[in-house]
Structures are given as structure tokens and as C-alpha cells.
Amino acid sequence: MTTFTPSQVVERTGFSLDTLRYYEREGLIGPIERTAGGRRTYRQEHLDWLDLVKCLRDTGMPISDLKLYTALSNDATTLNERLDLLERHDREVQASIDQLLEQQNHLREKIAWYRGQVGGGA
């Protein structure tokens, strides 16, 4: 069974060593097995999980929600709750995309105005 050292996980996930340890402390990822010497040995399933964590963090899910989601994931009877959580999050992501697009329009109007000023002054 392939395992990964902390630095390999850093390389593959883009999280820093400190962030990986922080997430483990916070319960965003289950306790990672250790070598006899105490070093963490990650497995493929951890990398997969961290990809999901990255997706959710990058879309703005707070640590507290991720903590909840992780806890739910340890109980096979919580599929509906997890689905709810992700659907709610999806709606929030959609809302922030919409808001970003709307504000981008204002921004581009402003840019167009500046271009008129700059071009007109030539």
C-alpha cells in the first residue's frame, strides 16, 4: 500500500505542512497513522479527502463547517445531512459568483470610462 510523507502531501495538495497539522488538530482530517518514529504516513484516501477539503476551502467554506462535514462523514447514516450541507454551500458559491459577476460589470464600466479619458487625451 502506497504511503506518502508529509512533504509529498504538501507537494500534491498545495497545503503547507503547518496547515496539514492544523487541519488534523481541528479534525478536518482524521488522525494520520504514524511510523515507529512518530512521522505521519498519509495514504491515497487522505489525498483524495484533502482534494475535497481544498475544493470546499477554495470556495469559501469555513473551517467550522468543514469540521462538521468531517464529523458527519464518519457516520454512514448521515448521507442526507452531508448532501444538505453541500447543497447549501453550492447555493452560497453560486451567490458569490453572481455577486462577483455583477460587481465586475461595474468595475468594467469604470475601466471603460478611464479608457475614454486616457484615449480622449491623446
Added chain:
Amino acid sequence: MTTFTPSQVVERTGFSLDTLRYYEREGLIGPIERTAGGRRTYRQEHLDWLDLVKCLRDTGMPISDLKLYTALSNDATTLNERLDLLERHDREVQASIDQLLEQQNHLREKIAWYRGQVGGGA
């Protein structure tokens, strides 16, 4: 000339009183005129400016860049620099929209998977 009290500005811009004062301290908006008693009296141009500030903040421009942009706006010869700043920001906004859309795809795949599980278990 119409003027606005601080609480009217709160209502119209959505910024809190404390945030308005913080922005003024930080130089994101020029010093606001005062009444004899020391109360701020905002004018329409301030509301317009605050709309732009809101647009830029909501799209993630840091306070430090807004500070710079505000400083540049007090010098009529800086049109090109301001345009540059906004264009750079627009590219960053586009990048975060793109990234959000991409991560939203992953999220929706996960949601679809959950729906399969939940539906399949019925």
C-alpha cells in the same frame, strides 16, 4: 446642496458607522466636512465614491490597494496608473471567478454522487 448624516450614509452604502470612520482614518475617503458641533456631513460625491469602494472591496481588493487608488485619485495626472490598477484588479477578479466556477464543478459532481447514494438507497 444636499448633505447626509452618518446614519443616512450607513443606510445607503451598507457600511457600518465604524467602517466609515475606519475608512476615513485609513484614507480610503478624504476627510469629511464637519458641522460646527463636529458631526460629519457627507455629500453625494462621497456616496458615489463609497459605491466604488464597495465594488472594489466586494471583489476582494485589499485596503492597501484602495488606499493607493484613493491617493492617485487626488492627482489628475495619474489616470493611467489608476487604469492600470483597475485592469490588474479586473484580471484578478476574473481569475477568482474562473477558479470558483471550476471548484463549483467538483462540488456539483460530489453532490451528484450523494444524490445517487441517497436515491439508490431508497
Added chain:
DNA sequence: GCTTGAGCTGGAGTGCACTCCAGCATGCAC
């Protein structure tokens, strides 16, 4: 003229998500 609410100041406090550090252990490379 007094009450009540809005506003003032300077400075301290908050919440979030990391990030850094000291001091120590481990492990592979030679």
C-alpha cells in the same frame, strides 16, 4: 432645561485561518 439618541475620539479587542518558533527526535546518505 432636560432627556434621549446620535455622533465624537483614541485605543483596545475580535475572529478567522493560518504561520512561525524553540527545542527536540528521527532517519538516510555517506
Added chain:
DNA sequence: GTGCATGCTGGAGTGCACTCCAGCTCAAGC
């Protein structure tokens, strides 16, 4: 078997953008 990179822990520190607070002044209504 020693040197150096990697990793460990607990806890302190950071950066950002506010947000709150005490103690005070001001203004409008009755």
C-alpha cells in the same frame, strides 16, 4: 557514526479588516 534535512509538539504570533468600548459632546423634542 555523524551530519543534515525532515518532522515532531505545544504554544505564541501574524495579518487583515473590521468592531467594540468608555467617556464624552451635541442636537432635537417636549
